Amino acid sequence: MVSKSVVIKNEQGLHMRPAGLLAKELKSFDSDINLIFNGKKINAKSVMNIIAGCMKCGSEIVIECEGDDEQAALDKAVELIESGLGE
Amino acid sequence: MYYGIGGSAGYGVGRAVVISDELPVYEKIKPSDAAAEAERFQSAVDVFTEKTMQMADSMRLSAGQKNAEILEGHVVMISDPFIQDEIKEKIMQGMCAEQAVDEVCAQFIEMFNMTEDELTMQRATDIRDIRTRLLRILTGTQEKDIREVPAGTVIVAKDLTPSMTAGIVKENVAGIITETGGVTSHSAILARALEIPGVFSVEGIISKVKDGMEIALDGSEGTVILEPDEAQAQEYRKKRDEFLEARAGLEKYRGKETRTADGISKVLYGNIGKPDDAAKVIENDGEGIGLFRTEFLFMNSKELPTEEEQFEAYKKTAELMKDREVIIRTLDIGGDKDIPYLGLEKEDNPFLGYRAIRFCLNREDIYKTQLRAILRASAFGKVSIMVPLVTCVKEVRDVKALVEKIKAELDIEGVSYDKNIKVGIMVETPAASEIADLLAKEADFFSIGTNDLTQYTMAVDRGNSKVAYLYSVFNPAVLRSLKRIIGAAKQENIMVGMCGEAAADQLLTPVLISFGLEEFSVSAGSVLATRAAICKWSKADADAVTQKVMECATQEEVIEILKANKR
Structure with missing residues (x-):
């Protein structure tokens, strides 16, 4: 398993639009991708779980990826979140 | 009469169509x-x-x-x-x-x-x-189709869901009333976007309304009348027509310069409370920001906002406004606002106490952080600093000295900022008004805060209903104060503006023009109306009315004359 810590940059947190984009972009990876926040494990391929996770601007989260393409999945997830998910 | 939240301005009269959001019944087989x-x-x-x-x-x-x-x-x-x-x-x-x-x-x-x-x-x-x-x-249940409601419909629903509103034909909808949701609900946002009057959070309204019932609503005040009598319906129709006419009339001032009827240029700014509001000012054709209240950064937080956080907020606003001025008022808080982490004591007279610039100059650590953030943001637009609640010259000199000290630090650090950044003051105390001539030699600009100036001049707490009648900018005492402040600024050739509610008061417009006010800073929604009011007066006409006004002994007489001369 690989993991990395990132900080949410979106002003309104991971709400509908960025959550949808994140889930969509990560769906193509085989690895399990989870976001660890406030002790919760959030499935990063599920927009519903991301929204329920209530990750706000400035929240520090850990991305965990496990599977055959785990490094590629992690790199993509970090890149997406750090770029502000199109916002 | 039923009361709710007025979330979309305007008046409507029409017949109800109740939209239920009940779940279709199904069998659990x-x-x-x-x-x-x-x-x-x-x-x-x-x-x-x-x-x-x-x-x-x-x-x-x-x-x-x-x-x-x-x-x-x-x-x-x-x-x-x-x-x-x-x-x-x-x-x-x-x-x-x-x-x-x-x-x-x-x-x-x-x-x-x-x-x-x-x-x-x-x-x-x-x-x-x-x-x-x-x-x-x-x-296989049919939806009641909101797209097919007849003209003159008032939609009544628990809450309008996005799918319900998708096909709404705005010409057919006279109003929207919901049981839940406030000004930020989807229903309210959509109602405003479509310019349909709306009243929200009206408790129990669905059980009171039947399809076809006549309803009158006021989306500004948030009131609903079921089965209005003919006189009421007539009144609401009249108000609706006037409202629509006024809205259409104001549109022609969009994109126009703010000038008096005889061509004197004025500056028309907007007031904001957070960076995002700047978009509203632009949307309403404001020419800059005359008052950026920075308290939101401190109120919505559990600890002191960092320099970085403040810098981002100021920078964002400066960038949104591009080359247009953004006047940032430094922290204006005191014992009447509860900000636990500041550890301020409760005071017997918070409005006369340890607040605003008095607090900031005593807590240089906090103030320096804010001034550094503002100075850094000044590299990204046209930013000015404004100091609240000034009562003596020393306060202005102290702030300016601190600003110079920070500039020197930034120079050493190689951080860029606007070297010509202006440091102005709010004139909102009787003391500042009395020594306006002295302050005008120190400050780069004045902005008159009429809300506090009226309260302090009249020695009246406007929240106290027994004495609130004294709280009026039309009182001769307040008018004389305004005249002196504006006169002192013009004597020293510094910019003088106003950022209180009075700046948007159309009764007062001729008086402000006559005194020589240069900058009007109003809420985003009042920008076009204020421009329209300014354009209607020439200096000579404004002088004639103002001369009569200044001869009045009471606020009642002042208001009577201004009403008789309203344009």
Whole structure:
């Protein structure tokens, strides 16, 4: 398993639009991708779980990826979140 | 009369169409073929997706991209493999598709509501909408079609869901009334985008209203009258026509320069409380920001905002406004506002106490952080500093010395900033008014804060209903103060503006023009109306009225003359 810590940059947190984009972009990876926040494990391929996770601007989260393409999945997830998910 | 929140301005009279959001009834039967049932669910999702994308397209045309995105979000949510798997799993365990959808959606609604986070809870409304529509598709229930309501309809609903409003024909809807939701609800945002009057959060209204009932509503005050008599209906129709005419009349001032009838240029700015509000000022054609209140950074926080956080907020505003001026008022807080982490003591007279610049100069650590953030942001636009609650010259000199000290530090650090940044003051105390001539030699500009100036000049707490009658900018004492302040600024050739509510008061406009006020800073929604008011007066006409006004002994006489001369 690989993991990395990132900080949410979106002003309104991971709400509908960025959550949808994140889930969509990560769906193509085989690895399990989870976001660890406030002790919760959030499935990063599920927009519903991301929204329920209530990750706000400035929240520090850990991305965990496990599977055959785990490094590629992690790199993509970090890149997406750090770029502000199109916002 | 029923009361709610006025969330979309305007008046409407029409006949009610009640939109129910009741879930379609279904029977909980165990399907014989689970795989076929899962198929049935999947085709319902396909129908849902197709219909929703069509709705999003028509929404984009009627109410813009933002509202369309809400509907597109519904497709994203229902396409979530996680929610689909949960529903299919329940179906495989022997549930019918209806029950599986109902229960899984209910789980998410509860999960979202439990967060108590406003934005996340709004998504719970979306799931409710998705659930109702999926169940309608599965059970073959018809929706009451909001697109087909007749002209002059007042829509009454628990809450308008995005899908309900998708095909709304605004020409046919005279008003919107809901039982839940405030000014930031989807219903209210949409009502404003479509310019339909709306009253929200009217408790129990659905049980009082029947289809076809006549209703009058006031979306500014938030009031609803059921079955108005002819005189009331007539009054509301008249108000509606006047409102629409005024709105259309103001549009012609968009993009115009702010000049008096005889061509004297004025500056027309907007007041804001957070960076995002700058967009509203631009939308309403404001020429800059005359008052950026910075308290939001300190109030919505559990600890002191860092220099970085403040810098980002100021920079964002400066960038939004591009080359237009942004006047940032430094921290204006004191014992009447509860900010626990500042550890301020409760005071007997908070308005006369340890507040605003008095607090800031005593807590140089806090003030320096804010001034550094503002100075750094000044490299990204046209930023000015404004000091609140000044009562003596020393305060201005102290702030300027501190600003110079920070500039020297930034020079050493190699951080860029606007070397010519202006340091102005709020003139809002009787002391500042008395020594306006001295202050005008120190400050780069004046901005008159009429709310506090009136309160302090009249020695009146406007929250106290027994004495609130004294709180009036039309009182001769306040008018004389305004005249002196503006005169002193002009003597020293510094810019003089006003950022209190009085700047947008059209009764006062001729007096302010006559005194020589140069900058008017008003709420975003008042920009066009204020420009229209300024354009109606020439200096000579304003002088003639003002001369009479200044001879009056009472505020009643002042108001009488100004009303008689209103344009």
